[in-house]
Amino acid sequence: MSAGMRRLGLALLGPVLLAWAAYSVAAEDTVPAAGAETARATFAGGCFWCMEPPFDKLEGVLSTTSGYAGGPEPDPTYEQVARGLTGHAEVVQVVYDPARISYEELLQVFWRNIDPLAVDRQFCDAGPQYRSAIFYHDEAQRAAAEKSLQEIRTRFSAPVATVIAPLGGSFYPAEAYHQDYYLKNPLRYRFYRFNCGRDERLESLWGAEEER
Template structure:
Protein backbone atom coordinates (compact mmCIF):
# COMPACT_ATOMS: atom_id res chain seq x y z
CA UNK A 1 0.00 0.00 0.00
CA UNK A 2 1.18 3.53 -0.70
CA UNK A 3 1.94 5.86 2.13
CA UNK A 4 -0.73 8.39 3.14
CA UNK A 5 -0.16 12.10 3.52
CA UNK A 6 2.04 13.07 6.43
CA UNK A 7 3.37 16.19 8.05
CA UNK A 8 2.67 19.53 6.35
CA UNK A 9 0.84 17.90 3.44
CA UNK A 10 -1.62 16.23 5.82
CA UNK A 11 -2.27 19.50 7.66
CA UNK A 12 -2.81 21.33 4.38
CA UNK A 13 -5.22 18.65 3.15
CA UNK A 14 -7.25 18.82 6.37
CA UNK A 15 -7.42 22.61 6.23
CA UNK A 16 -8.63 22.56 2.65
CA UNK A 17 -11.23 19.87 3.36
CA UNK A 18 -12.68 21.17 6.61
CA UNK A 19 -12.12 24.79 5.70
CA UNK A 20 -14.29 24.36 2.63
CA UNK A 21 -17.00 22.64 4.67
CA UNK A 22 -16.97 25.38 7.27
CA UNK A 23 -17.10 28.03 4.58
CA UNK A 24 -20.10 26.35 3.00
CA UNK A 25 -21.85 26.24 6.39
CA UNK A 26 -21.37 29.94 6.98
CA UNK A 27 -22.26 30.86 3.39
CA UNK A 28 -25.80 29.53 3.67
CA UNK A 29 -28.04 30.49 0.76
CA UNK A 30 -30.15 33.52 1.51
CA UNK A 31 -32.02 36.48 0.11
CA UNK A 32 -33.40 39.59 1.73
CA UNK A 33 -36.67 41.47 1.81
CA UNK A 34 -37.46 44.80 3.46
CA UNK A 35 -41.02 45.10 4.73
CA UNK A 36 -42.90 47.68 6.79
CA UNK A 37 -45.93 46.90 8.90
CA UNK A 38 -46.18 49.42 11.68
CA UNK A 39 -44.41 48.57 14.92
CA UNK A 40 -41.26 46.71 13.97
CA UNK A 41 -41.29 44.72 17.22
CA UNK A 42 -44.45 42.97 16.03
CA UNK A 43 -43.55 42.40 12.39
CA UNK A 44 -40.10 41.14 13.35
CA UNK A 45 -41.66 38.63 15.74
CA UNK A 46 -44.31 37.49 13.24
CA UNK A 47 -41.92 36.96 10.33
CA UNK A 48 -38.97 35.56 12.26
CA UNK A 49 -41.06 32.58 13.34
CA UNK A 50 -41.65 31.46 9.73
CA UNK A 51 -39.81 28.31 8.58
CA UNK A 52 -37.07 29.38 6.20
CA UNK A 53 -36.53 32.81 7.71
CA UNK A 54 -32.92 33.08 8.82
CA UNK A 55 -33.09 36.43 10.57
CA UNK A 56 -35.33 39.46 10.96
CA UNK A 57 -33.78 42.80 11.92
CA UNK A 58 -35.76 45.86 13.00
CA UNK A 59 -34.72 49.14 11.46
CA UNK A 60 -35.55 52.23 9.44
CA UNK A 61 -35.76 52.94 5.72
CA UNK A 62 -37.38 55.26 3.22
CA UNK A 63 -35.79 58.55 4.21
CA UNK A 64 -32.72 60.56 3.28
CA UNK A 65 -31.19 61.11 6.73
CA UNK A 66 -28.30 58.74 7.35
CA UNK A 67 -28.45 56.50 10.41
CA UNK A 68 -31.56 58.01 12.02
CA UNK A 69 -32.40 57.38 15.67
CA UNK A 70 -35.60 55.90 17.04
CA UNK A 71 -36.47 59.22 18.62
CA UNK A 72 -36.17 61.03 15.30
CA UNK A 73 -38.23 58.48 13.39
CA UNK A 74 -40.93 57.98 16.02
CA UNK A 75 -41.45 61.74 16.32
CA UNK A 76 -41.85 62.05 12.56
CA UNK A 77 -38.73 64.18 12.16
CA UNK A 78 -37.52 62.15 9.15
CA UNK A 79 -39.12 60.49 6.13
CA UNK A 80 -38.12 57.06 7.40
CA UNK A 81 -40.59 54.40 8.41
CA UNK A 82 -40.14 51.45 10.75
CA UNK A 83 -39.20 48.37 8.72
CA UNK A 84 -37.92 44.83 9.14
CA UNK A 85 -35.13 43.41 7.00
CA UNK A 86 -35.76 39.70 6.53
CA UNK A 87 -33.06 37.24 5.48
CA UNK A 88 -34.56 34.03 4.17
CA UNK A 89 -33.60 30.77 2.49
CA UNK A 90 -35.45 30.60 -0.86
CA UNK A 91 -35.23 26.80 -0.79
CA UNK A 92 -37.43 26.78 2.32
CA UNK A 93 -39.65 29.82 1.79
CA UNK A 94 -40.14 31.74 -1.43
CA UNK A 95 -40.40 35.51 -1.71
CA UNK A 96 -44.06 35.02 -2.63
CA UNK A 97 -44.55 32.92 0.48
CA UNK A 98 -42.98 35.63 2.58
CA UNK A 99 -45.31 38.21 1.03
CA UNK A 100 -48.32 36.02 1.80
CA UNK A 101 -47.33 36.00 5.46
CA UNK A 102 -46.60 39.73 5.39
CA UNK A 103 -50.06 40.69 4.10
CA UNK A 104 -51.78 38.71 6.82
CA UNK A 105 -49.82 40.49 9.51
CA UNK A 106 -50.65 44.03 8.38
CA UNK A 107 -53.74 46.10 7.63
CA UNK A 108 -53.25 47.11 3.98
CA UNK A 109 -56.34 49.33 4.09
CA UNK A 110 -54.93 51.70 6.72
CA UNK A 111 -53.04 54.62 5.18
CA UNK A 112 -52.58 56.56 8.41
CA UNK A 113 -50.35 54.12 10.23
CA UNK A 114 -50.96 50.66 11.63
CA UNK A 115 -53.33 49.84 14.48
CA UNK A 116 -52.70 52.17 17.46
CA UNK A 117 -49.50 53.61 15.98
CA UNK A 118 -50.39 56.61 13.88
CA UNK A 119 -48.33 58.64 11.44
CA UNK A 120 -46.46 58.09 8.19
CA UNK A 121 -43.57 56.49 10.08
CA UNK A 122 -45.85 53.53 10.87
CA UNK A 123 -47.38 52.94 7.45
CA UNK A 124 -47.07 49.61 5.64
CA UNK A 125 -44.83 49.17 2.62
CA UNK A 126 -42.87 46.69 0.54
CA UNK A 127 -39.38 47.82 -0.49
CA UNK A 128 -38.37 45.84 -3.56
CA UNK A 129 -34.85 44.97 -4.67
CA UNK A 130 -34.87 44.72 -8.46
CA UNK A 131 -37.51 43.98 -11.08
CA UNK A 132 -38.15 40.41 -9.93
CA UNK A 133 -39.23 41.46 -6.44
CA UNK A 134 -41.17 44.46 -7.77
CA UNK A 135 -43.17 42.34 -10.19
CA UNK A 136 -43.82 39.71 -7.52
CA UNK A 137 -44.98 42.40 -5.09
CA UNK A 138 -47.30 43.93 -7.70
CA UNK A 139 -48.84 40.54 -8.49
CA UNK A 140 -49.25 39.83 -4.80
CA UNK A 141 -50.90 43.21 -4.19
CA UNK A 142 -53.29 42.63 -7.09
CA UNK A 143 -54.31 39.32 -5.55
CA UNK A 144 -54.94 40.98 -2.19
CA UNK A 145 -57.04 43.74 -3.80
CA UNK A 146 -59.19 41.09 -5.43
CA UNK A 147 -59.45 39.08 -2.24
CA UNK A 148 -60.50 42.09 -0.16
CA UNK A 149 -62.66 43.42 -3.01
CA UNK A 150 -61.10 46.88 -2.99
CA UNK A 151 -59.79 49.10 -5.79
CA UNK A 152 -56.61 50.13 -4.01
CA UNK A 153 -54.40 49.35 -1.04
CA UNK A 154 -52.68 51.75 1.32
CA UNK A 155 -49.56 49.58 1.33
CA UNK A 156 -46.97 51.13 -0.98
CA UNK A 157 -44.56 49.23 -3.21
CA UNK A 158 -41.33 51.21 -3.27
CA UNK A 159 -37.78 50.73 -4.58
CA UNK A 160 -35.36 49.65 -1.88
CA UNK A 161 -33.22 52.40 -0.38
CA UNK A 162 -30.62 52.22 2.41
CA UNK A 163 -31.65 50.26 5.50
CA UNK A 164 -30.46 51.31 8.94
CA UNK A 165 -30.68 48.82 11.83
CA UNK A 166 -32.54 50.10 14.87
CA UNK A 167 -30.89 50.42 18.25
CA UNK A 168 -29.87 47.20 20.00
CA UNK A 169 -32.66 47.32 22.58
CA UNK A 170 -35.26 47.12 19.79
CA UNK A 171 -33.86 43.87 18.37
CA UNK A 172 -35.69 40.69 19.43
CA UNK A 173 -37.88 42.84 21.65
CA UNK A 174 -40.68 40.26 21.79
CA UNK A 175 -38.29 37.60 23.08
CA UNK A 176 -36.40 39.81 25.51
CA UNK A 177 -39.41 41.68 26.93
CA UNK A 178 -42.23 39.15 26.74
CA UNK A 179 -44.66 40.71 29.22
CA UNK A 180 -44.25 44.28 27.96
CA UNK A 181 -44.53 43.10 24.36
CA UNK A 182 -47.68 41.08 24.94
CA UNK A 183 -49.34 43.95 26.80
CA UNK A 184 -48.40 46.45 24.08
CA UNK A 185 -49.67 44.18 21.32
CA UNK A 186 -52.97 43.57 23.12
CA UNK A 187 -53.46 47.24 24.01
CA UNK A 188 -52.71 48.25 20.43
CA UNK A 189 -55.49 46.00 19.13
CA UNK A 190 -53.24 44.46 16.52
CA UNK A 191 -54.50 40.89 16.70
CA UNK A 192 -58.13 41.92 17.06
CA UNK A 193 -57.95 43.89 13.81
CA UNK A 194 -55.94 41.24 11.98
CA UNK A 195 -58.37 38.50 12.96
CA UNK A 196 -61.32 40.64 11.86
CA UNK A 197 -59.66 41.43 8.53
CA UNK A 198 -58.20 38.04 7.63
CA UNK A 199 -60.11 35.55 9.77
CA UNK A 200 -59.02 31.95 9.33
CA UNK A 201 -56.66 32.87 6.49
CA UNK A 202 -54.32 34.72 8.80
CA UNK A 203 -50.78 33.39 9.10
CA UNK A 204 -49.87 32.90 12.76
Protein backbone atom coordinates in the same frame (compact mmCIF):
# COMPACT_ATOMS: atom_id res chain seq x y z
CA MET B 1 -50.70 52.96 22.28
CA SER B 2 -48.84 55.93 20.83
CA ALA B 3 -45.14 56.19 20.14
CA GLY B 4 -44.95 58.38 23.24
CA MET B 5 -46.41 55.61 25.38
CA ARG B 6 -43.98 53.16 23.85
CA ARG B 7 -41.10 55.45 24.78
CA LEU B 8 -42.49 55.70 28.32
CA GLY B 9 -42.58 51.93 28.55
CA LEU B 10 -38.99 51.74 27.37
CA ALA B 11 -37.95 54.34 29.93
CA LEU B 12 -39.31 52.09 32.68
CA LEU B 13 -36.91 49.33 31.65
CA GLY B 14 -34.00 51.08 33.40
CA PRO B 15 -31.66 48.31 34.53
CA VAL B 16 -32.84 46.02 31.76
CA LEU B 17 -31.66 48.47 29.12
CA LEU B 18 -28.35 48.82 30.90
CA ALA B 19 -27.96 45.07 30.94
CA TRP B 20 -28.46 45.02 27.21
CA ALA B 21 -26.02 47.84 26.56
CA ALA B 22 -23.35 45.28 25.71
CA TYR B 23 -25.47 44.04 22.83
CA SER B 24 -23.82 45.49 19.70
CA VAL B 25 -25.70 48.22 17.84
CA ALA B 26 -24.20 46.83 14.67
CA ALA B 27 -27.06 44.37 14.22
CA GLU B 28 -25.86 43.32 10.81
CA ASP B 29 -22.87 41.63 12.46
CA THR B 30 -25.27 38.93 13.67
CA VAL B 31 -27.02 38.59 10.30
CA PRO B 32 -25.70 36.14 7.73
CA ALA B 33 -24.30 37.97 4.73
CA ALA B 34 -26.63 37.90 1.75
CA GLY B 35 -25.01 35.92 -1.04
CA ALA B 36 -25.75 33.12 -3.44
CA GLU B 37 -27.46 31.06 -0.72
CA THR B 38 -29.43 33.85 0.95
CA ALA B 39 -31.66 36.76 0.02
CA ARG B 40 -33.19 39.73 1.81
CA ALA B 41 -36.72 41.11 1.97
CA THR B 42 -37.78 44.36 3.64
CA PHE B 43 -41.31 45.09 4.86
CA ALA B 44 -42.98 47.95 6.73
CA GLY B 45 -45.99 46.95 8.77
CA GLY B 46 -46.20 49.42 11.63
CA CYS B 47 -44.42 48.61 14.89
CA PHE B 48 -41.36 46.56 14.00
CA TRP B 49 -41.57 44.70 17.31
CA CYS B 50 -44.70 43.03 15.97
CA MET B 51 -43.31 42.21 12.52
CA GLU B 52 -40.38 40.08 13.66
CA PRO B 53 -42.31 37.16 15.27
CA PRO B 54 -44.34 35.98 12.24
CA PHE B 55 -41.22 35.76 10.08
CA ASP B 56 -39.02 34.23 12.78
CA LYS B 57 -41.41 31.28 12.90
CA LEU B 58 -40.90 30.36 9.26
CA GLU B 59 -38.65 27.54 8.13
CA GLY B 60 -36.09 29.02 5.78
CA VAL B 61 -35.94 32.41 7.50
CA LEU B 62 -32.44 32.89 8.90
CA SER B 63 -32.84 36.19 10.75
CA THR B 64 -34.96 39.29 11.16
CA THR B 65 -33.68 42.77 11.94
CA SER B 66 -35.81 45.73 12.97
CA GLY B 67 -34.82 48.98 11.34
CA TYR B 68 -35.71 52.04 9.31
CA ALA B 69 -36.10 52.53 5.55
CA GLY B 70 -37.73 54.75 2.98
CA GLY B 71 -36.46 58.16 4.10
CA PRO B 72 -33.69 60.50 2.91
CA GLU B 73 -31.97 61.13 6.24
CA PRO B 74 -28.84 59.04 6.94
CA ASP B 75 -28.44 57.13 10.21
CA PRO B 76 -31.82 57.95 11.74
CA THR B 77 -32.49 57.29 15.42
CA TYR B 78 -35.63 55.82 16.92
CA GLU B 79 -36.57 59.14 18.50
CA GLN B 80 -36.29 60.90 15.14
CA VAL B 81 -38.27 58.27 13.26
CA ALA B 82 -40.96 57.98 15.95
CA ARG B 83 -41.51 61.75 15.74
CA GLY B 84 -41.84 61.57 11.96
CA LEU B 85 -38.78 63.75 11.31
CA THR B 86 -36.87 61.62 8.78
CA GLY B 87 -39.36 60.20 6.29
CA HIS B 88 -38.41 56.66 7.25
CA ALA B 89 -40.80 53.87 8.15
CA GLU B 90 -40.25 51.25 10.81
CA VAL B 91 -39.38 48.06 8.92
CA VAL B 92 -38.22 44.52 9.41
CA GLN B 93 -35.54 43.10 7.13
CA VAL B 94 -35.70 39.35 6.62
CA VAL B 95 -32.71 37.25 5.60
CA TYR B 96 -33.92 33.96 4.12
CA ASP B 97 -32.86 30.92 2.16
CA PRO B 98 -34.72 31.03 -1.18
CA ALA B 99 -34.15 27.30 -1.60
CA ARG B 100 -36.33 26.69 1.46
CA ILE B 101 -38.86 29.53 1.33
CA SER B 102 -39.89 31.79 -1.54
CA TYR B 103 -40.34 35.54 -1.62
CA GLU B 104 -43.97 34.94 -2.56
CA GLU B 105 -44.46 33.00 0.68
CA LEU B 106 -42.94 35.89 2.64
CA LEU B 107 -45.37 38.25 0.93
CA GLN B 108 -48.30 36.11 2.07
CA VAL B 109 -47.13 36.35 5.67
CA PHE B 110 -46.54 40.10 5.33
CA TRP B 111 -50.06 40.84 4.10
CA ARG B 112 -51.71 38.81 6.83
CA ASN B 113 -49.87 40.71 9.53
CA ILE B 114 -50.80 44.23 8.43
CA ASP B 115 -53.87 46.36 7.84
CA PRO B 116 -53.52 47.19 4.12
CA LEU B 117 -56.42 49.66 4.26
CA ALA B 118 -54.88 51.98 6.85
CA VAL B 119 -53.38 55.19 5.50
CA ASP B 120 -50.18 56.40 7.21
CA ARG B 121 -50.81 54.32 10.30
CA GLN B 122 -51.02 50.74 11.54
CA PHE B 123 -53.37 49.89 14.36
CA CYS B 124 -52.78 52.30 17.29
CA ASP B 125 -49.63 53.88 15.84
CA ALA B 126 -50.31 56.90 13.63
CA GLY B 127 -48.06 58.76 11.21
CA PRO B 128 -46.24 57.98 7.95
CA GLN B 129 -43.45 56.36 9.95
CA TYR B 130 -45.96 53.55 10.58
CA ARG B 131 -47.14 53.23 6.97
CA SER B 132 -47.28 49.82 5.35
CA ALA B 133 -44.90 49.23 2.47
CA ILE B 134 -42.98 46.61 0.54
CA PHE B 135 -39.43 47.75 -0.20
CA TYR B 136 -38.16 45.59 -3.03
CA HIS B 137 -34.49 44.70 -3.52
CA ASP B 138 -34.60 43.80 -7.23
CA GLU B 139 -36.90 43.58 -10.23
CA ALA B 140 -38.00 40.03 -9.42
CA GLN B 141 -39.20 41.18 -6.00
CA ARG B 142 -40.90 44.19 -7.54
CA ALA B 143 -42.83 42.01 -9.98
CA ALA B 144 -43.86 39.57 -7.24
CA ALA B 145 -44.92 42.43 -4.96
CA GLU B 146 -46.99 44.07 -7.70
CA LYS B 147 -48.71 40.75 -8.45
CA SER B 148 -49.51 40.18 -4.79
CA LEU B 149 -50.87 43.73 -4.49
CA GLN B 150 -53.26 43.13 -7.36
CA GLU B 151 -54.50 39.97 -5.66
CA ILE B 152 -55.03 41.78 -2.35
CA ARG B 153 -56.99 44.56 -4.06
CA THR B 154 -59.56 42.01 -5.24
CA ARG B 155 -60.21 41.02 -1.63
CA PHE B 156 -61.30 44.45 -0.37
CA SER B 157 -63.78 47.05 -1.58
CA ALA B 158 -61.81 49.87 0.07
CA PRO B 159 -58.54 51.12 -1.49
CA VAL B 160 -55.34 49.37 -0.46
CA ALA B 161 -52.90 51.91 1.00
CA THR B 162 -49.77 49.72 1.04
CA VAL B 163 -47.08 51.09 -1.25
CA ILE B 164 -44.36 49.30 -3.22
CA ALA B 165 -41.05 51.13 -3.52
CA PRO B 166 -37.37 50.36 -4.14
CA LEU B 167 -35.25 49.94 -1.05
CA GLY B 168 -32.40 51.83 -2.66
CA GLY B 169 -29.91 50.65 -0.06
CA SER B 170 -31.43 52.83 2.64
CA PHE B 171 -31.90 50.27 5.41
CA TYR B 172 -30.62 51.23 8.87
CA PRO B 173 -30.77 48.69 11.73
CA ALA B 174 -32.62 49.97 14.77
CA GLU B 175 -31.01 50.34 18.18
CA ALA B 176 -30.02 47.12 19.97
CA TYR B 177 -32.85 47.20 22.51
CA HIS B 178 -35.42 46.97 19.69
CA GLN B 179 -33.99 43.75 18.27
CA ASP B 180 -35.95 40.65 19.34
CA TYR B 181 -37.97 42.85 21.68
CA TYR B 182 -40.73 40.24 21.89
CA LEU B 183 -38.20 37.72 23.24
CA LYS B 184 -36.38 40.06 25.62
CA ASN B 185 -39.55 41.63 27.04
CA PRO B 186 -42.42 39.18 26.43
CA LEU B 187 -44.83 40.67 28.98
CA ARG B 188 -44.34 44.24 27.83
CA TYR B 189 -44.60 43.11 24.21
CA ARG B 190 -47.86 41.26 24.77
CA PHE B 191 -49.29 44.20 26.74
CA TYR B 192 -48.44 46.61 23.93
CA ARG B 193 -49.78 44.31 21.22
CA PHE B 194 -53.06 43.69 23.07
CA ASN B 195 -53.65 47.35 23.87
CA CYS B 196 -52.89 48.30 20.30
CA GLY B 197 -55.75 46.08 19.10
CA ARG B 198 -53.50 44.48 16.52
CA ASP B 199 -54.73 40.89 16.66
CA GLU B 200 -58.38 41.90 16.87
CA ARG B 201 -58.07 43.99 13.71
CA LEU B 202 -56.04 41.33 11.89
CA GLU B 203 -58.66 38.69 12.64
CA SER B 204 -61.40 40.96 11.34
CA LEU B 205 -59.46 41.45 8.10
CA TRP B 206 -58.02 38.00 7.48
CA GLY B 207 -59.52 35.54 9.95
CA ALA B 208 -57.42 33.41 12.28
CA GLU B 209 -53.86 32.92 10.98
CA GLU B 210 -51.10 30.75 12.45
CA GLU B 211 -48.33 33.08 11.21
CA ARG B 212 -49.07 35.71 13.86
